[in-house]
Amino acid sequence: MLAERTWVGLDVHARSVVGCAIDDEACEIRTQRVAPQTEAIVDWVMALPGPVAVTYEAGPTGFGLARALAAAGVRCEVVAPSKLERPAGDKVKTDRRDAERLARLLRIGELPAVRVPSEAEEAARDLVRAREDARGDLMRARHRLSKLLLRQGIVWDRSAWTGEHTDWLRRQHFDRRGVQLAFDEALDAVFSVHARRDRLDTAIEEMAGTDPALAGPVGRLRCLRGVSTLTAVGLCVEVADWHRFTGSTIGSYLGLVPSEFSSGARRVQGPITKTGNAHARRLLVEAAWHHRRPLRPSRERARRADGQPAGVRARAEAGNRRLHQRWCRLEQRRKRPTVSVVAVARELAGWCWSLAVLDQDPLDEHQHHAAA
Numbered sequence: 532m533l534a535e536r537t538w539v540g541l542d543v544h545a546r547s548v549v550g551c552a553i554d555d556e557a558c559e560i561r562t563q564r565v566a567p568q569t570e571a572i573v574d575w576v577m578a579l580p581g582p583v584a585v586t587y588e589a590g591p592t593g594f595g596l597a598r599a600l601a602a603a604g605v606r607c608e609v610v611a612p613s614k615l616e617r618p619a620g621d622k623v624k625t626d627r628r629d630a631e632r633l634a635r636l637l638r639i640g641e642l643p644a645v646r647v648p649s650e651a652e653e654a655a656r657d658l659v660r661a662r663e664d665a666r667g668d669l670m671r672a673r674h675r676l677s678k679l680l681l682r683q684g685i686v687w688d689r690s691a692w693t694g695e696h697t698d699w700l701r702r703q704h705f706d707r708r709g710v711q712l713a714f715d716e717a718l719d720a721v722f723s724v725h726a727r728r729d730r731l732d733t734a735i736e737e738m739a740g741t742d743p744a745l746a747g748p749v750g751r752l753r754c755l756r757g758v759s760t761l762t763a764v765g766l767c768v769e770v771a772d773w774h775r776f777t778g779s780t781i782g783s784y785l786g787l788v789p790s791e792f793s794s795g796a797r798r799v800q801g802p803i804t805k806t807g808n809a810h811a812r813r814l815l816v817e818a819a820w821h822h823r824r825p826l827r828p829s830r831e832r833a834r835r836a837d838g839q840p841a842g843v844r845a846r847a848e849a850g851n852r853r854l855h856q857r858w859c860r861l862e863q864r865r866k867r868p869t870v871s872v873v874a875v876a877r878e879l880a881g882w883c884w885s886l887a888v889l890d891q892d893p894l895d896e897h898q899h900h901a902a903a
Contacts, residue, residue, distance in 0.1 A: 542629040588610050611643045745768075760835075787815070823871075823875075853882075
């Protein structure tokens with residue numbers, strides 16, 4: 532049994548916070564609307580009969596409140612909202628009822644908590660997600676420009692967004708002033724977002740080389756085919772602590788396992804769950820496509836593996852061979868490429884985990900096959 536006396540649930544919003552405190556000794560429930568400032572919430576919690584345990588749902592307000600409560604000596608659990616079950620007959624939802632529900636679940640130990648990242652981990656994650664936003668903005672800007680040209684009957688029939696394509700775009704000219712202005716703005720948007728993405732790429736490369744917490748796992752992950760520095764950094768900052776998982780659970784965390792609706796003797800599996808981190812899942816699927824081609828010596832892969840221990844290089848090479856063989860077996864079974872790539876991505880997640888924890892927790896042969 533936990534030693535806390537007071538259990539607190541917080542329904543946290545940007546401009547309002549409602550707290551519900553359950554006092555075990557006094558056998559009473561108190562509800563209070565608190566100012567949304569972190570200091571005010573901590574002061575209210577510290578005024579309650581202790582010891583106190585607090586919980587709130589993860590959301591856009593971040594983890595600053597959890598860190599402040601932990602610094603004050605208060606146990607705080609941040610909850611994954613997607614894993615909170617709500618009764619089908621519960622049709623009344625208010626801030627007070629949500630706070631009380633969280634407090635009751637915390638009291639009986641039935642809350643699916645998430646890991647609270649450190650400030651350094653959150654800063655690195657913000658940088659990687661800013662780069663992901665720039666990638667999406669660049670794709671949309673390019674689509675807008677190409678569709679504008681298509682409406683004018685102009686189509687580029689060779690490889691797009693190369694130096695030759697850029698020179699061709701600069702030579703385009705339109706007689707109607709409205710079309711010309713729209714084209715100039717669309718082209719300028721492509722160049723601006725491209726420059727922003729390049730700046731973020733440079734910053735991520737520098738962070739990967741200077742941050743001691745990232746340098747080790749990023750260097751090992753880069754030995755795998757399809758895993759560049761950007762992909763390795765993205766996986767490391769999104770997963771954060773690889774030691775929370777095993778080779779068989781990392782795929783479930785990233786939503787790469789099949790959904791299932793089974794009852795009794797009937798078993799039905801459907802598409803992948805797509806739960807967890809969508810960014811990390813996309814990175815793994817993109818990297819999995821590289822394993823479709825036959826495995827040949829690569830100067831770039833050798834450069835990325837340079838300086839890594841022999842055990843890391845051997846493990847990565849074994850993973851590269853096995854993942855390509857997995858592709859071949861799936862193609863022999865006439866699986867669709869979109870199905871095959873997800874299966875390979877799920878196995879690739881296990882190999883990434885294997886390499887990420889290799890420095891502190893070497894796997895024996897049995898664990899190695901379980902990771903794959």
